[in-house]
Structures are given as C-alpha cells and as structure tokens.
Amino acid sequence: MLDKTVKNDVEKGCIGANLANVIEPHWSSEIERIVLGILEDDNPFTSGSAAVLLGKHGSVDVRDKIWKRFERFRQEESDKKDSTENKINFSGWQVFSAESSFVAALSESPEWLFDQEPNRRASKLCLYEFCQERTEKLDEIFSAPNQIETSFDEENQISFSVNQYKNLSLDALKKNSSNFPSIRHLLGFQTAKIQTTRKIFKQ
Secondary structure, eight states, X not given: OHHHHHHHHHHTTOXXXXXXXXXXXXXXXXXXXHHHHHHTOSSHHHHXXXXXHHHHHOOGGGXXXXXXXXXXXXXXXXXXXXXXXXXXXXXXXXXXXXHHHHHHHHHHOTTSOOOHXXXXXXXXXXXXXXXXXXXXXXXXXXXXXXXXXXXXXXTOOXXXXXXXXXXXXXXXXXXXGGGOTTOXXXXXXXXXXXHHHHHHHHO
C-alpha cells in the first residue's frame, strides 16, 4: 500500500516534505528502488528532491547513482546555460535548488564519508551560486577540527551533529566515529544531560 502511495504521489509530481515524512519510518529496499527511478526524472527539481531522500535514507549503493545524475544535470545545464547570465529568478529557482540538492544528498548521508576530496569533485560540477556557496561552506568545515554537538528534542531524545552530519542517533554516531579520528566535544556544555551523553558515548 505504501509503495502504491509513493508511486501515485510521484505521478502527480508530489515529492516534497509530506511524502518524505510518510516514507521515513517505512523506508525499504523497494521504496529505495522507486525513488532511484524518480532520481532519473528529467525535471531537475523532482530529481533533486529524490536525491535528498536517497541521501537521507538510502543505502551506500545509491551514492554512485547520485553522482551520475549530478554529472548528467551538469552536462544538460552546461549545454543550455547562458554563460553571460547567472542570476536567480522565478523561472530558474528550481534548477538552482536541484543543483544544491545533489550536493546536500552526497555530503550529508550517514552511509558514507564525504570530505575534502569528494567536495572538490562536487565543486567542479557546480554551475550556480547556491551550489558553489554550499561547497565553499563545506570546505571551511573540513578545514577546522572535527567537533561533536549534542542536542535534545521535545521528547528528551538525544541526537548528535559532527561537521555537516546533523541529527545522528547514538548508533549512527558510533558507526561513523571512525571517520572522525579527531572528534572533540564542544566546551561550554555544563548541563547534567550533556555530561551523561559523554559517558554514554564512551561505553
């Protein structure tokens, strides 16, 4: 039933926050297969939205497919882009958003490491300002020491952020901690809750 709902929404051109919220708790290999199909859509905004979903929930197997779609997007835009005009306007915002979405999908997935080298690759693919600014910001992050931040939601559930990776669970943080050998806890957190999370992380 959920797979059918996903397909129906896609056929209507609906792949936004509402669909993402429905998919998130039920992500499966079949849904991943469907969203990979959406990734190949000729509409840049639809394709970029699919990339974000795959980056957030997809397996490591989707990484190369996102790269290939990003490269295809770059080639298609290069063929039609007026090099004398690179301005944001109403008719172009979906294209600019899509390009930035590919970088977000590749750089924020908890399933693989994205650091200086892939960021340089992404930067070379960027044509527009939003995308260029995103890779420049990532470059600044990678130039600084790795740091870990902790936060709590309204239900007192803890999450962690390291560099560009946001809202990681404890299991996801432990799984990816080998990618960040120089993690340092941010100074200044003095609450008992934060002290407790540090003890949990050391277990």
